[in-house]
Amino acid sequence: xxxxxxxxxxxxxxxxxxxxxxxxxxxxxxxxxxxxxxxxxxxxxxxxxxxxxxxxxxxxxxxxxxxxxxxxxxxxxxxxxxxxxxxxxxxxxxxxxxxxxxxxxxxxxxxxxxxxxxxxxxxxxxxxxxxxxxxxxxxxxxxxxxxxxxxxxxxxxxxxxxxxxxxxxxxxxxxxxxxxxxxxxxxxxxxxxxxxxxxxxxxxxxxxxxxxxxxxxxxxxxxxxxxxxxxxxxxxxxxxxxxxxxxxxxxxxxxxxxxxxxxxxxxxxxxxxxxxxxxxxxxxxxxxxxxxxxxxxxxxxxxxxxxxxxxxxxxxxxxxxxxxxxxxxxxxxxxxxxxxxxxxxxxxxxxxxxxxxxxxxxxxxxxxxxxxxxxxxxxxxxxxxxxxxxxxxxxxxxxxxxxxxxxxxxxxxxxxxxxxxxxxxxxxxxxxxxxxxxxxxxxxxxxxxxxxxxxxxxxxxxx
Amino acid sequence: xxxxxxxxxxxxxxxxxxxxxxxxxxxxxxxxxxxxxxxxxxxxxxxxxxxxxxxxxxxxx
Numbered sequence: 001x002x003x004x005x006x007x008x009x010x011x012x013x014x015x016x017x018x019x020x021x022x023x024x025x026x027x028x029x030x031x032x033x034x035x036x037x038x039x040x041x042x043x044x045x046x047x048x049x050x051x052x053x054x055x056x057x058x059x060x061x062x063x064x065x066x067x068x069x070x071x072x073x074x075x076x077x078x079x080x081x082x083x084x085x086x087x088x089x090x091x092x093x094x095x096x097x098x099x100x101x102x103x104x105x106x107x108x109x110x111x112x113x114x115x116x117x118x119x120x121x122x123x124x125x126x127x128x129x130x131x132x133x134x135x136x137x138x139x140x141x142x143x144x145x146x147x148x149x150x151x152x153x154x155x156x157x158x159x160x161x162x163x164x165x166x167x168x169x170x171x172x173x174x175x176x177x178x179x180x181x182x183x184x185x186x187x188x189x190x191x192x193x194x195x196x197x198x199x200x201x202x203x204x205x206x207x208x209x210x211x212x213x214x215x216x217x218x219x220x221x222x223x224x225x226x227x228x229x230x231x232x233x234x235x236x237x238x239x240x241x242x243x244x245x246x247x248x249x250x251x252x253x254x255x256x257x258x259x260x261x262x263x264x265x266x267x268x269x270x271x272x273x274x275x276x277x278x279x280x281x282x283x284x285x286x287x288x289x290x291x292x293x294x295x296x297x298x299x300x301x302x303x304x305x306x307x308x309x310x311x312x313x314x315x316x317x318x319x320x321x322x323x324x325x326x327x328x329x330x331x332x333x334x335x336x337x338x339x340x341x342x343x344x345x346x347x348x349x350x351x352x353x354x355x356x357x358x359x360x361x362x363x364x365x366x367x368x369x370x371x372x373x374x375x376x377x378x379x380x381x382x383x384x385x386x387x388x389x390x391x392x393x394x395x396x397x398x399x400x401x402x403x404x405x406x407x408x409x410x411x412x413x414x415x416x417x418x419x420x421x422x423x424x425x426x427x428x429x430x431x432x433x434x435x436x437x438x439x440x441x442x443x444x445x446x447x448x449x450x451x452x453x454x455x456x457x458x459x460x461x462x463x
Numbered sequence: 464x465x466x467x468x469x470x471x472x473x474x475x476x477x478x479x480x481x482x483x484x485x486x487x488x489x490x491x492x493x494x495x496x497x498x499x500x501x502x503x504x505x506x507x508x509x510x511x512x513x514x515x516x517x518x519x520x521x522x523x524x
Contacts, residue, residue: 015473119473150476151474213479217482236491239494242491
């Protein structure tokens with residue numbers, strides 16, 4: 001939607017207190033009159049400063065700008081831009097867990113300042129400088145004594161249910177968040193978590209009984225409850241938050257036993273090949289000088305760190321939840337600020353979804369990156385997924401303007417393993433076939449054979 | 464400073480979720496009260512360790 005020369009973001013329509021818009025490439029937020037009380041108290045009570053200090057909220061400036069919708073406008077804010085927007089279905093277990101704990105910690109601080117979070121959407125959290133931060137400055141309302149927490153249900157659906165399913169049933173159930181935009185329905189979570197859930201106090205209360213209460217009161221024949229029953233002491237609310245926090249904290253998942261978990265310990269690379277690859281990459285990255293790097297098939301981020309440690313923002317995508325989890329743990333442990341591990345299946349990348357397919361962006365819509373790394377990836381796309389080479393070339397061109405790609409030939413032991421159980425229907429999968437296919441959209445700047453292997457690294461520039 | 468703005472919730476909290484929350488909050492608050500009381504009782508008998516209760520909860524993560 002366009003108002004004068006500003007474009008309102010497709011994800012910003014639910015909350016009547018304000019909306020996000022872009023003008024000349026800069027992101028702004030309009031605070032409406034209806035959101036003025038909440039915004040002013042956030043700023044005047046010291047809560048904003050406290051959250052900034054804890055690195056739990058996105059910093060913003062007040063901007064002197066003509067509002068796109070002047071009739072309702074109170075103020076215009078210019079928030080700091082998140083380098084790369086990511087979604088809960090792209091996070092590893094610990095990322096979602098940290099997002100949940102951050103949300104609860106913010107709600108606690110809000111209550112101390114006489115405010116309350118009016119929503120607890122996982123989409124309001126983003127990762128910046130290695131930390132989970134709230135990006136919705138308008139999520140706060142003044143707290144009135146006796147008030148219940150309107151966002152309780154949303155918290156359970158967006159955070160608790162997927163975390164419990166990932167930890168206690170199967171890590172892959174986190175992907176249910178792709179289908180259920182407002183979090184996983186609690187009756188679905190309850191049925192998948194039963195019977196074990198009934199022996200865990202927190203899950204029993206916040207998922208099991210919660211699902212039953214929803215079912216009971218969704219019956220239209222039941223009379224609506226009296227407002228008197230909705231009064232709740234602040235001590236009660238604090239105890240409820242504590243219980244949620246303890247329940248979340250106790251959920252854990254250990255990345256072990258998956259296909260790629262310790263890939264680098266059992267790969268066919270020799271130390272020399274590994275070191276040689278590092279050096280070539282490092283030299284090329286410096287020459288390309290990218291601000292934004294996407295490492296596709298990054299595993300636990302060993303090569304992504306060549307870029308991120310040189311101060312370039314690097315998203316490290318991998319299909320394996322264990323690799324992404326290991327990568328994130330490393331980010332936390334070393335307090336790394338320029339790397340963002342994300343879950344991504346490149347044979348079925350994140351799509352445009354939500355209302356009018358405009359709420360959550362596809363992977364390509366969040367690009368293009370200045371540089372793509374595609375190391376030890378092409379054989380998975382070309383041979384395991386049967387994707388023709390020109391198709392791979394075209395999609396990568398959509399994602400980035402420069403590309404460092406490793407060609408893994410048929411003589412490589414990994415490829416031999418892949419072809420051992422199937423017919424070789426890939427006559428074009430050769431270095432010459434690769435170069436021919438990619439030359440339509442890319443220009444070869446440089447190439448370098450990887451020492452001690454049959455693999456070749458290419459530096460390509462988009463045409 | 465005071466503002467006279469109307470505050471309207473945009474999220475549907477859900478009737479079942481609200482009523483369960485009220486019940487859970489009261490029960491959990493009682494449990495917290497009992498824990499504090501129990502800690503004090505224990506403190507009377509173990510004055511030397513009461514100040515360093517390892518079970519004391521941290522307020523933040």
